[in-house]
Amino acid sequence: MSIFRNRGKRPEMAISERELSQMTRDMDELHESTFPQVRKTLDDMAVNLGKMVRQPSSRRGFVLGAAGAVALGAAAACSSGQTGAAGSSSAAPTSGPAGGGELYTGDLKVVALAAALENLAVTAYDGALKKASAGQLGAVPPAVATFVQTAMKQHADHAQGWNAVLSKAGKPTIMDAPLTITQSQVDMLNAAKSVPDVAKLALSLENAAAQTYTFAAANVSDAGGIMTAATIQPVEAMHAAILNFVLGQYPAPDSFIGIDSAVKPDALMR
């Protein structure tokens, strides 16, 4: 796997499902070994944000809360007037005093947004599998089916992680996709009639997710939140690369992941 370990020579041979499945299992084991570290980061984040929620008058809570409000206020300003996936043009403020009626504020709003976005991705992939099973997408190559199942599982992992933070911070978890972009994505899925149709929809979602986490890495104030966004962003970017490849497009078209298509906090309808 790495040049920094023993580089064993391997004779050329015809590839088999068994071999590739073994490689996949090896990678799953690697993933399982990484997950506990992420869990700890998420736990720490939940503790920090939970303190903010429970002790809003403490100095630490005030400082962190203010930082989050500034960041998300900037996010609201940035997102107004944007189009596409980021095109929720709600003029509602994205954060503010709890008395404003918003359920999630500050960093927790970004956490809730992330959970909703991950749920949307899971829903899209699950819907694609159901359409494929019903024969509504034509012939689905096995590699595409595996991609959908694996990407869906990873998005479910991400959603689970973000929801754990919400739960530990004393906030309701997000089990659906309350986003301004959801209906248009569902409409696109319903209209999909082929594998490329679904791949284009998925690519749009993955690009939006990668850009959202790039945005989040810069705009959340909690250290755990920053690192969680940073560790998920490359995974969404990898999904996008493979989808570009599936669509016959150059897999890494940009030298820098932007934020123009990021889904901003004001897209969260809760």
Added chain:
Amino acid sequence: MHKEIDERRFREFLEESDDLQSDAMRSARADLSDYVDAAREARVTAQRERSHLRPVAAAAGIAGAATLLSAGTAWAANDDVAALQTAAGLENLAVSTYQTALTLPFIGGSDANPVVKAFAMKTMGQHTEHGQAFNAAAQKLGGKPQTGPDPKYADVVKKAVPTIKGPADVVELAISLEDVAAQTYVKDVGLVSTPELRQLFASVAGVESQHKAILLAVQALLRGGAPELIALPPDLTKLPAAAGSVGFPDSFYPTAQAAPVEEGAVR
């Protein structure tokens, strides 16, 4: 015949991608100015805070704490420059490695798979841009540019190059370099001192991970003796089922192999 079609098609993709890339670069250069301005501002603010804190702290009898605080903020500013220099070193190494690989007949010569060759060329160009961005930021923050390769991994590459026998060896080497770069930048997102620098590191980490994803897929097909399936567009019907997931092994990108911030710092 199949090869000619692939090559022509791929050239078209590269041209389209270059158009997109030009737009993205214009945006990236503008963003870079923002990153640098913000980091510079943070530095000035840190210095201003230090000069204000000293008398206040002394008056309050906590001079020791103020000293610790100012040492911490100065360290953070220096750390930003070191992280940028280390990143530039990793990019320089990636550029020189792809450059060397392209001199090999099975990567850049007549025996090369056209998709792999084009990928190596394009990826080398992207690493050049990353290196320029990191060095420009380091210089504008008062640091020196890192013009050499990362010292630790340069040695590893130097030892690996003579053992390369075929494209699979090159791909394996490239995967390792892309992975170290991505892990380093993910970790750096949590270490640098401004939101703008966090965004810069995150924006590059995602691209290195994309390189890794494609290389993992290519590696699986090469190892399986199915190089003809490395094509754009791919023949999806012939790809093994597991090829659909081999490119993205982790739900959360690891950081255990990240290079330390100081590894490529310019003294």
